[in-house]
Amino acid sequence: MxxxxxxxxxxxxxxxxxxxxxxxxxxxxxxxxxxxxxxxxxxxxxxxxxxxxxxxxxxxxxxxxxxxxxxxxxxxxxxxxxxxxxxxxxxxxxxxxxxxxxxxxxxxxxxxxxxxxxxxxxxxxxxxxxxxxxxxxxxxxxxxxxxxxxxxxxxxxxxxxxxxxLNTALETRTVIGRAEGILMERLGVDEVTAFAILKRYSQDSNTRLHAIAQHVVTTRMLPEAPTE
Structure with missing residues (x-):
């Protein structure tokens, strides 16, 4: 034993x-x-x-x-x-x-x-x-x-x-922060507005916020708006 x-x-x-x-x-x-x-x-x-x-x-x-x-x-x-x-x-x-x-x-x-x-x-x-x-x-x-x-x-x-x-949450927050920064630079908006844009795209397309943010970071563009 x-x-x-x-x-x-x-x-x-x-x-x-x-x-x-x-x-x-x-x-x-x-x-x-x-x-x-x-x-x-x-x-x-x-x-x-x-x-x-x-x-x-x-x-x-x-x-x-x-x-x-x-x-x-x-x-x-x-x-x-x-x-x-x-x-x-x-x-x-x-x-x-x-x-x-x-x-x-x-x-x-x-x-x-x-x-x-x-x-x-x-x-x-x-x-x-x-x-x-x-x-x-x-x-x-x-x-x-x-x-x-x-x-x-x-x-x-x-x-x-x-x-x-915790690591996943940190990674997600980092990606979202980078996406916010890209939108702030390209669209001339503040951080609150940039996050609101990401959130709206997430809700409208029924896509996770992290996925939307990752798309922005990768392409430096928002995804195409979903069609009805």
Missing amino acids: AEHDEIIASVVGELAAIRGVTPAIAKVTEAAKLLFGADHAGVTLIRARGRLETEGGTDPVVDELDALQYELREGPCVDAATEGHLVLAEDLGQDVRWPRWGPAARDRGVNSMLSADLQADGRRIGGLNLYGLRSHQFDSTDGALLLTYSTHAAAALASAHTIES
Whole structure:
């Protein structure tokens, strides 16, 4: 167990240096696969309106089986991500909790799973899922360790998301500011008017403000007005 704690601490340290949610998730799943001796791993994320989506799958079968879980609304990923608990499935083909999905997983060669929810800042953001080709590949000891690992992973992913969002907002503000400057120079207007022009073009064309601003920066011209 002490050795596992050291590995987790090492992974957490590496995650802190990663910029971007996608590469952070990839690191989480690859490390989990090695740490727990899983054949595959993936992360279920809770998107807007409760939609579930898989990222960081280490094998195409992860995306395939997860998509089926989301469609059927049954399976370890769904339970762990939405109900917020640890889910251990030792023999999927015989597990009565998922009468439709379990046999489908078995038919695709996956016979066991271990899933834990991911929570950050008091909010459930998804689940971390391990897949085994053998029955009884995971046990309660793995479950306890996965809970510890998932707690650190969720915090790292939340931090990566915050940094990515801030960087995106800064980039957007920079592009809009440059576009405002170009319009001020070319049209002889002030900053407030330049922003109002960009906003009006955005609303009239149903195009994101950032896209309008980027067009101005690239071409030094406003896009053509939409036709009725």
